[in-house]
Structures are given as structure tokens and as C-alpha cells.
Amino acid sequence: MSGDTSTGVASVSRGRLGEYVAEMGPSWIAGAIAAGPASMATLVTAGATFGYALLWVVVLSALSGALAQYLAMRLGLLTETGIVDAVETHLGEGWAWVLVSDAVLAAGLAQLVIMKTLADVSETVTGVDARIWGVAWALVLAVGLAGRGYRFLEIVAKLLVTAVVVAFLASLVVVPVDVGSAAGGVVPGFPGGLDSALVAAGILGGAVHITLITMHSYTMRARGWTARDYGLASFDVGSSMLVAFGIYSLAVFLVAASVLHTPEVAAGELTAISASQALGPLVGPSAEWLFLLGLWAAAVSTLGGNTIVPPYLVADKLGWGTDVSDSRYRGLLVAVALISAAGAFIGGAFFPLLVLVLAFGLVGTPFALLVVLYLLNSEAVPERNSRLANVGGVTLVGITAVLAGNFIREQIASGLGGLSGFVVAFAGVMVLAMVGLGGKFLRSRYA
Template sequence: MASIARLRGYAGEMGPSWVAGAIAAGPATMASLITGGAAYGYDLLWVVVLSAFAGALAQYLAMRLGLLTESGIVSVVESHLGEWWAWLLVADVVVAAGVAQLVIMNTLASVSATITGTDAWIWGLVWAIVLALGLAGQGYGLLESAAKLIVATVVVAFVVSLFVVPVDPGAAVGGLVPSLPGGGALVAAGILGGAVHISLITMHSYTMRAKGWTDREYGLATFDIGASMLVAFGIYSVAIFLVAASVLSDPDLTTVGAAQALGPLVGENARWLFLLGLGGAAVSTLGGNTIVPPFVLADKLGWGTTVEDPRYRGLLAAVALLSAPGAAIGGQVIGQLVLVLALGTVGTPFAIALVIYLLNSPAVSRPTATATNVGGLALLSVSGALAANFLREQIAAGLGPLSGAVLAFGIVLALAMVVLLAKYAREQFRTEDATVEPAD
């Protein structure tokens, strides 16, 4: 009975991981899920399930660092590694989150225009102003409440869609057996990349600080991750994938195009439910993503990371308003969303490496379990392989100004991880050498 009461108490107090889940359950992830289901049927369902566990593990690592240091990740990096490392992390986050902000605004404006018939650029202005007034005025509290409500609504919308879409249970069960169809590697990478992203990893220490959590809330924070990333995000991903795998068969569908295609296939109810879910996902992701660059910049500059500090509030408003031009990008959204995930994939291994290093450094007083380290290293290996594959594709396709800049940034981050590994090995060697007693 005491355990049940504790879980009920946890359910009423959770929040920070739901903000991360709001970003993860966004249109970029949806684009990968739609492409996977439409192109390969149920074959990649096992990857979808795996992505929920990988996302939860990444959040758990970030949670440990935030709770056990009670500081923002940039401050911890600067204290234990130096200013150069902190600025590199800030640049990594701002580039990945900044590009995502523009593309997600384009998605949200496109969905809003599809539903209402009003021009997308007008919706870009409207949503940017709503973001600026809401986040700069109310701060984290509003974002957390909105994230929990919107994510729950989005999950319900897609689950309800399953009742009007003819899912093949036998084929779905077969999709849980790991296999990789020809050409499916990149799609699988995109699905995993949506759950394990640098924005989700770096923001977690700040949202927990805004919530007021410390080491005493370790159990609550762990429950928070399980409920949001493992359960809510997992259901979201599986539901979208099953809808696409069941009735869509065009691998070139856009996210909005998938919703429109559902109308003649299985009825207008499914189309509107899908549009509602897509719109909600875009809103929740845009709101969560807006706070990420201000968090790391304010922390690096020594400012407060709540709206009580007017400088942080100004950063929030600026990032929100600067997202408005994203509505004018135009073009096929799905290709842009793939680029967002790719950029995030390039930056994510560096963030994971920093977290693992810090969890095994004097920054954290509580030792990290071997199983946790093994899981973190596996996560680092997968994300590193995805990043290397993307950069290899860029080189093979021929480098332009944008792809060249991404490649250069990726090389800088890769070299930084090599230096970090060498630094850790040297420190371990010195520690072992110091513990060896001199011979008689």
C-alpha cells in the first residue's frame, strides 16, 4: 500500500522529463516513423520499441548528472573541464536547437494553414508571439503544464487513430523480431535519433533545477522518465508507426501529406485525428525546444535560468520571435526534418561523452554503476555510428557550403571526444599509479 501511495504521489509531481518528451514526440520523429512504416511495413517495429528504451536511458544519464551535481550541465563542464569545453557544448546545442526551431515552426505553420486555410507565414508570426508571451511571461511552470497536457492529448489522438485503421496483429508481432530490410538502415537511424538528441540530454539538468529537485527526488525523477519517455513516448511512436505501416505505402509522403492521404483511405476521422496529433506534436516540440538555447547560454554567461532574471527572459523572447521566419522556408517538410535529425545526430555523441565522463569524475560523489556505464557506452557507440554514417553520406554526395560546415563541425566534435577519452585514460592511469604502494 505504501508503494502504491508513493507512485500516486510521484504521478502528481512529475514534470521535467515530460518537457523532454514533448520535444522527442515531435514532427521530426514523426517523419521518420511515417517513412519507416510506409516504406517497410511492420519490419522496423522493433526499432521503434528500442528507441523508447534508448531515449529513456539517455534521459536517465542526464538526470543523474543534474541531480547529483545540482547544477546546469554547462556549469559542471566548465568547472571540471574548462571554459573551452563549455563553449563547445554551448555551440553544439545552439546550432542543433536553432536549426530545429526554424524547421519545426515551418511544420507547425504548414499544419495550421492546412487546418484553417490561412497563409502559413501569418501562422508563423502568431505562434512566435504566443511563444514569446507565454514562455517569457510564465517560464518553466507554463511549459511543464502545457507539455504534460499536449503530450497526453497527442498520445490519445494517435491511439484513437488505431481504432479506425486496420492493423494486422500478426504482421505487427513479426515486426518485433530484429531485422533490417534493404535500405532501411538510414530510416532506423532516424527513428533512434529522434529519441536520443542533444537538446533532450542538455536541457534536463535545467528543467529539474527549475522544478527544485535535488538528490532527494531521485526516485521521483526516475519515475518521471519512465512515465514520459518510456511509456508516453513509446506509445506515441508505436501508434504512429502502426498507422503508417497499416495503410500508407508511399515512402515519399510528407507528414502533412500522410494526414491528407488517410482521408480517402480510411475516412476523414482518421485524417483529422492525425492532423490534431501532428499539430499538437509540433506545438509541444516548438515550446520545449525554445527554452534549450537560453538555458545553456544563460548558464555559460553566469545569468539566472528562470524568468526572474530579466536577461534570461529576454533570451527566451528572442529565441521565440526569431523562429517566425521558419514559416517562410516552404518546400517539403520531411526533407528538412531529416536534416534536423541529422544535425542533432552529429552533435549528440559529444554530449553523451561529456555526461559519461562527468558521471565518472569527482563532479559526482555517488559512484556510477557498471551497468549504467555499459548502457551509456552502448548509447555512445550507436549515436556515434549514426553521426559517422551521416557525415560519410555528405562526403559521398559532394560538399557544398552547408554540408561542408556540418562536416567541419562534426570533425571538431570527433576530435574533442578523442581528447576527452585520452584525458580520462590519463586520469585513470594516475589514480591507479597513486594507489600502488611503493615496494619495500
């Protein structure tokens, strides 16, 4: 270790705000993924279908996302290694493979659907065929990430997340919000039964996602952060996940709940593009174009951030470097970027697919959170979690598990097919992994 944690924690109060703003970055890549088209699809669906009733989930998602990233941040800083290496060292190779498989499946599925989203939106804006856009964006990803590396992605993420937040705040300015009805939405409840439970799982899944949790140690390593940077890293998490992502989520949800939850708009048939078009005659063309601009920027930022997740995890598991100076890692980046072009050739509307992607990712998230909590309460770190952090972490595991369970129950109730059957089987494996990990922790704790 290059410094004790007490030095890092004390720096929270001593650090200057200007320095923190200039140096922040790793958590903004997580924020770029969180504030993406999948989250937007779920937030629009929630607002258009249930009005303000699920506002409590939107608020909870920002708080939960910040907590999850804080725990991941602690693990990365205190171990000063990637999460896969930490798992393999302290839990064993089998557990490392389970974590890698869990995260790569979630990130891979998301990659294809996000590329479809970006290609379709690009076609709407320009009139050029979405499949051409898919190939073009894949090449841009491959050249940009493999050639410029992490800092290129970080700069793009900060710029685009800021643009997304500004775009949707501007949309909110021209949209009339019913403050009284919105206040009633902070009371927890599921007004639409299983349908609203699925949407709630999608909302929370956008903020508390296995890809965001597992990538964080690698982005901090790319910046060279250690325990001495605890204050800066904490500010980074708060500014990106709590503030930027929280504002984004509230703005998108309130716009949808205020304008799209009307008899004139068929909520069940909404797509992200049709939602933007529906805003035009209701609140003016400026809102329509601001919405489209925000959707486009969100798709670009999310695709770039999501691309680096599988290469980070696989390279760490195989003992390779996790930056572009290692040609093997660079090859993985290029492969993931180019394969993502296939997403543009997927048929159908991307809007419902985005909700499904978030809910699927949420199924694997409780296990990742348990892994982080396990390591933060073991000999893997020099300073174990506080009781408050553990209570928050366990609560977060419970919330994500319940919402993921509701999603699985909805899949079973609607009849198992190819995709839904795979999702249920995947959930069963994750439950077994969580039970096994819990048993391992109890044996090590009380042996």
C-alpha cells in the same frame, strides 16, 4: 548537497504513485520535444517506405531515450547544478563552449524547421497564410514563456503530450495492423541500405538528442529537485520517455506501416499532411483528422520545449540566472522565440527537413553522452555510476555513433554541397572532441 543519494533511491519504493503523478513534470518537457513533428516525419517515412521492417528501431528508440534521460537526470540531481556549469567546473571552459555550441546549433536548426512545420499545419487547418501563423506563434511563444515562465511550459507540455498520445492511439484503433508482419520487424536489419540507415538515425535521433540531454538539469532545477527526489525523478523519466513517448512512437509507426505502405501511396513523395490525407480514403476521415490533430499538438509542444534550450545553456555559460526573474535570461527567451518566426518563410516541404534535423542532432549527441558519462564517473558526483549504468551508457554512445556515421556516409555518398558539407565538417569536429574527451578521461583515470 541537500541529501545523500541512498535516501533518494530508497524513495522509489516508498513513494506513492499518486504523489508521483501529481509532481512529475521536467522529463515531460523532454518528452514533448521528442514526441514532435520531426519524430513523426521520420516514423511515417519509416513505416510508409519500409513497412514493419524498422519496428526494432522504434522500440530501441524508446528504451534508449529513457536511458539517456536517466543518465542526464542523475547528473543533474547529483551535482545540483546546470550541465554547462558542471562541465566548466570539472572539465574546463573550452569543453563548456564546445557543448554549448553543439547544442545551440542543433536546437537552433530544429527551432526554424519546427516553426515551419507548425505554420504550414496551421495554414492547412485554417486556410490562413503560414507566414502570418509563423509571426503569430512567435509572439505567443515570447509572451507565454517570458511572462509565465517554466511552470506554464510544463503544464502545456503535459497536456499536449497526453493529447498527442491519445490522438494517435485513437488512430491506431481504426487501422488494421498485421500482427505477424509486425512481429518480424523486431529483428534488426536495414532493408533499404543507406536510405533505411538515414531513417533509422532519424528515429533514434528523436529520442536520444543533445537538446533533451542538456536541458534536463535545468528543468529539474526549475522545480527545485535534489538528490532526495531521486525516486520522483526516475518515475518522471519512465512515465514520459518510456511510456508516453514509446506509445506515441509505436502508434505513429504502426499506422504508417499498416496503411501507407501500399502501391497506392507514393512513400517517396509523402509529407506529413499528405500522409494524413492519404489515410482518409483508406481507413476513413476520422483517422485523417486525428492524425492532423496529433501533428498540430506535437508541433506546438515541441516548439515550446525547444525554445528554452539555447537560453538555458547560454545563460548558464555566461553566469546568468536561468529563470525569468533574471531579465537577461528573459531577453534570451524572447529573442529565440521571435527569431523562430523566420522558419515560416523557409521554402519547400518541411517533411524531409524534419528528418534531416533529427539526423543532424544525432551527430552531436554521442559527444553530449560522453560528457555526461565522464562527469558521472568523476569527482563531480558523490556517488559514481554503477557498472550497469556505464555499460548502458557506453552502448548508447556506440549505437548513436554508428547511426550518425551511417548518416554522414550517406551525405558523402550523395555528394557534398553547402548544407551536406557543413554537416560533414560538424561531424569531424565532434569526432575530434570525442577523441579528446576520451583521452582526457584516460589520463585522469590512470595518471
